[in-house]
Amino acid sequence: MRYLYAFLALFAMLAPAGAGELKPVKGALMAGDFVTQDLKGQTARFNTLQGKVVLLNFWATWCTTCRKELPSMEALHQAYKNQGLVVLAVSQDRASARSVQAYAEELKLSFQVWHDRDGLIGRQYGIPGVPASYLIGADGRIAYRVLGEYDWYGTEARAAVETLLAARFTLNKPR
Numbered sequence: 001m002r003y004l005y006a007f008l009a010l011f012a013m014l015a016p017a018g019a020g021e022l023k024p025v026k027g028a029l030m031a032g033d034f035v036t037q038d039l040k041g042q043t044a045r046f047n048t049l050q051g052k053v054v055l056l057n058f059w060a061t062w063c064t065t066c067r068k069e070l071p072s073m074e075a076l077h078q079a080y081k082n083q084g085l086v087v088l089a090v091s092q093d094r095a096s097a098r099s100v101q102a103y104a105e106e107l108k109l110s111f112q113v114w115h116d117r118d119g120l121i122g123r124q125y126g127i128p129g130v131p132a133s134y135l136i137g138a139d140g141r142i143a144y145r146v147l148g149e150y151d152w153y154g155t156e157a158r159a160a161v162e163t164l165l166a167a168r169f170t171l172n173k174p175r
Contacts, residue, residue, distance in 0.1 A: 020148030
């Protein structure tokens with residue numbers, strides 16, 4: 001019986017998250033660099049996004065809460081892509097890139113989708129499950145995190161994005 005409780009506790013930690021909350025990340029936790037592939041099989045490097053505000057999302061095609069969350073990410077992308085926001089969704093699927101691409105096309109996602117088939121990037125970021133998201137400032141610091149489904153086009157999310165977009169201009173001003 002003791003093993004059953006241990007298994008259930010472990011499963012609860014690894015299971016897909018429910019409703020999430022936008023939480024500020026304290027300190028200067030920098031976003032880790034990584035290399036993977038995009039859905040066309042091309043090498044994709046996270047450091048190419050340096051100097052931009054990035055919404056980094058970990059998701060999977062089998063995750064029902066991810067499916068609910070992705071349209072709000074698309075709306076955020078459409079609203080802020082011309083102001084400097086990059087939305088990057090990193091699939092944690094073990095399925096082929098072609099399957100992930102078909103899913104992204106079905107949902108009409110126009111932002112970048114990369115594939116982390118072996119889950120290495122997810123482990124690097126220590127995600128407890130999917131969806132998990134990190135809002136990263138132009139300085140490369142992780143400013144906010146959300147574990148679970150979140151409305152990325154809600155007022156709170158848009159205010160956080162606008163704050164980070166405004167802050168990137170102060171990074172380059174002479175002192």
